[in-house]
Amino acid sequence: MPSASFGWTAHGTPLHDDGAVPAGRDGRLELADVGRLARRAARGLAGVARAEERETLSSLLHAHLAAPVEELDVVEEGRPAYEHVNVQAGLDGWLAADHRSHRLVGIVGYQHRQFGLAELLEGIGGVHDPYGPRPGNVSRVNLPSGPGGQVASCVRCGLYLVDDGGSPLAVLLRGADPESGLTTVTVEITGPHAPTVAAAAREIQELATTHNVFRGQVLSFDHEIFGHGGTLLQFHERPAVGNEDVILPAAAAEAIRRQVVEVARHKERLLSAGQHLKRGLLLYGPPGVGKTHTVRHLISSLTGTTVIQLTGGALSLISEACSVARALQPAMVVVEDVDLIAEDRDLHSGAHPLLFQLLGEMDGLAEDADVVFVLTTNRADLLEPALAARPGRVDQAVELPLPDGEARRRLFELYSGTLVLDRSHLDAVVDRTEGVTASFVKELLRRAALFAAERGSGDGDGGLAVSAEDLDAALCELLDTRNAMTRVVLGGAGNATRED
Numbered sequence: 298m299p300s301a302s303f304g305w306t307a308h309g310t311p312l313h314d315d316g317a318v319p320a321g322r323d324g325r326l327e328l329a330d331v332g333r334l335a336r337r338a339a340r341g342l343a344g345v346a347r348a349e350e351r352e353t354l355s356s357l358l359h360a361h362l363a364a365p366v367e368e369l370d371v372v373e374e375g376r377p378a379y380e381h382v383n384v385q386a387g388l389d390g391w392l393a394a395d396h397r398s399h400r401l402v403g404i405v406g407y408q409h410r411q412f413g414l415a416e417l418l419e420g421i422g423g424v425h426d427p428y429g430p431r432p433g434n435v436s437r438v439n440l441p442s443g444p445g446g447q448v449a450s451c452v453r454c455g456l457y458l459v460d461d462g463g464s465p466l467a468v469l470l471r472g473a474d475p476e477s478g479l480t481t482v483t484v485e486i487t488g489p490h491a492p493t494v495a496a497a498a499r500e501i502q503e504l505a506t507t508h509n510v511f512r513g514q515v516l517s518f519d520h521e522i523f524g525h526g527g528t529l530l531q532f533h534e535r536p537a538v539g540n541e542d543v544i545l546p547a548a549a550a551e552a553i554r555r556q557v558v559e560v561a562r563h564k565e566r567l568l569s570a571g572q573h574l575k576r577g578l579l580l581y582g583p584p585g586v587g588k589t590h591t592v593r594h595l596i597s598s599l600t601g602t603t604v605i606q607l608t609g610g611a612l613s614l615i616s617e618a619c620s621v622a623r624a625l626q627p628a629m630v631v632v633e634d635v636d637l638i639a640e641d642r643d644l645h646s647g648a649h650p651l652l653f654q655l656l657g658e659m660d661g662l663a664e665d666a667d668v669v670f671v672l673t674t675n676r677a678d679l680l681e682p683a684l685a686a687r688p689g690r691v692d693q694a695v696e697l698p699l700p701d702g703e704a705r706r707r708l709f710e711l712y713s714g715t716l717v718l719d720r721s722h723l724d725a726v727v728d729r730t731e732g733v734t735a736s737f738v739k740e741l742l743r744r745a746a747l748f749a750a751e752r753g754s755g756d757g758d759g760g761l762a763v764s765a766e767d768l769d770a771a772l773c774e775l776l777d778t779r780n781a782m783t784r785v786v787l788g789g790a791g792n793a794t795r796e797d
C-alpha cells in the first residue's frame with residue numbers, strides 16, 4: 298500500500314551500509330522499496346554523469362587541443378627558481394600579443410606531485426584521483442622585482458589554454474617547489490602544430506630576456522639561510538658615491554676608472570678595433586682603505602649596468618651569477634673578499650676549487666662580453682699563486698694604500714662635512730695619524746663631533762662647531778692603549794702616535 302510504504306520510509310529505516318535495499322518483514326520487496334530503488338538508481342546515474350561532466354585538467358586539455366595525444370609534442374624549459382619572475386614576465390609579454398587570447402586555469406593539488414603536461418594529458422588528476430592536480434583557483438606569489446620592496450605577482454602553478462591566432466596551444470607554468478624537490482621553474486608547451494609550439498617556446502624565452510627584471514639592477518646572490526638552501530636573490534638601491542667621495546692616489550683612481558668606466562664608454566670603438574671588453578680588476582690593500590667604498594663608487598657611476606654581487610659565502614653560486622651577467626650585459630660581477638675562497642682549499646689536492654671555478658668562469662665568458670669582474674681582497678699574498686697559475690683573467694691589479702699625508706688631509710675635509718672645524722691643529726693631527734686608514738679618519742671626526750655635542754658646543758655658521766681640542770681629545774682617545782682593539786678594527790695600528 299502506498300500510504301503504508303510512505304509511512305515506512307518516513308520511519309527513517311536506514312539503507313544498509315552496503316547499499317542493499319532492505320526487504321519487507323516477510324523478505325519480499327514492498328512497493329516502497331521499488332520506489333526507493335528507482336530513486337537510488339536515478340541518483341547513481343546522476344552521480345556518474347556529474348563525475349564525467351566534472352572538468353579535469355585532462356578534459357580541458359583535450360577539449361582545447363582537439364588532437365590525439367600521440368600527435369602532441371611537449372616542449373619543456375626549466376630555469377633556476379629565482380628566474381620565476383622573469384619567466385612570468387616573458388609569458389605575460391607573449392600572451393599580450395594582439396592575435397593571442399587565453400584562459401588561465403588555476404591548478405590546485407599540485408604540491409608534492411611531480412607532473413607535467415604529458416601526465417595531465419594522460420589523465421592524472423582525473424575523476425579517479427580526487428586529490429591530484431585539478432582545476433581550481435589561481436594561486437599566486439609576489440616575487441621581488443625591483444629595489445625598495447617592488448614585487449610582481451606570479452602564478453605558482455597554472456595552465457594557460459591559448460588561442461595562438463587560430464592554433465590551440467597549452468602552456469603549463471610551474472614555480473619551484475623545493476619541498477617537493479622541484480628546484481626549477483618550468484614552462485611546458487604543447488599543441489597539435491609542432492612549429493607553433495617551437496616558436497612559442499623560443500619567443501617566451503626571448504621575451505623573458507627582454508623583460509628581465511634584473512636588467513640594469515644591483516643584485517646580490519646569497520644562499521637562503523632558512524628554507525631549503527635555495528638561492529636568494531636580492532635587489533638593492535644603487536648607491537650614490539661620487540668621484541669626490543673617494544680619496545685615492547691619482548694613479549690608482551685613474552687605473553680603476555680606465556679599466557671599468559672608460560672601457561664601457563668606448564665599447565663600440567674598442568669592439569670594432571678587435572679589442573676585448575671582458576675585463577677583470579683586482580683591488581687589494583689593508584682593511585679600511587676603501588676597497589668596498591670604491592666598488593660602491595663604480596656601481597654608482599655605471600648606471601644602467603647590471604651588477605651582481607657575491608659575498609664570500611655565496612661563491613659557489615659563481616656560475617649562476619656569470620650566466621645572469623652574460624644574459625644581461627653590460628654587467629659587473631663583484632666578488633668581495635675573494636681571499637675567503639682562496640683559503641677554502643681542497644684538502645687532498647691543495648687546490649682552491651672555488652677560486653679556480655671563479656677564474657674558469659671568467660675565462661669562459663666570450664671576449665666581447667661587456668662584463669667586468671671586480672674582485673677585492675686584503676690578502677693579495679694568498680691570491681697571488683692562484684692568479685699566477687691562471688694568468689689573463691685579471692687584467693689589472695690596483696693597490697689601495699694607506700692614505701698619505703695629502704690624502705689624510707683630503708679625508709679630513711671630506712668627512713668634516715657640515716662640521717665647523719677649527720683647523721688650527723690640523724697639520725699636527727695629520728702628522729700624528731700617519732699609518733691610519735681612511736675609515737680611521739672618518740671615525741676620528743665622528744668622535745670629535747660627539748665631544749663637541751657633549752660639551753654643548755654651539756652651531757657656528759649653521760654647523761656643529763668642533764674645536765681643535767675636540768679633535769685632539771678624539772685622537773688621544775682613539776690612540777689610547779686601552780683602545781687598542783678599536784684601533785685594530787679601524788686600521789689605525791700603524792705608526793700613529795700619541796702626543797703626551
Ligand SMILES: Nc1ncnc2c1ncn2[C@@H]1O[C@H](COP(=O)(O)OP(=O)(O)OP(=O)(O)O)[C@@H](O)[C@H]1O
Nearest residue numbers: 542543544583584585586587588589590675735736
Ligand atoms: N679611500 C677612501 N676615500 C673615502 N672614504 C673612504 C676611503 N676608504 C675608506 N673610506 C671610508 O671608510 C669606510 C670603510 O672602508 P671600506 O669598507 O671601503 O674598506 P675596505 O677596504 O673594503 O676594508 P675591508 O678590507 O675590511 O673590506 C667606507 O665606507 C668609507 O666611508
Ligand SMILES: [Mg+2]
Nearest residue numbers: 588589590633
Ligand atoms: Mg671591504
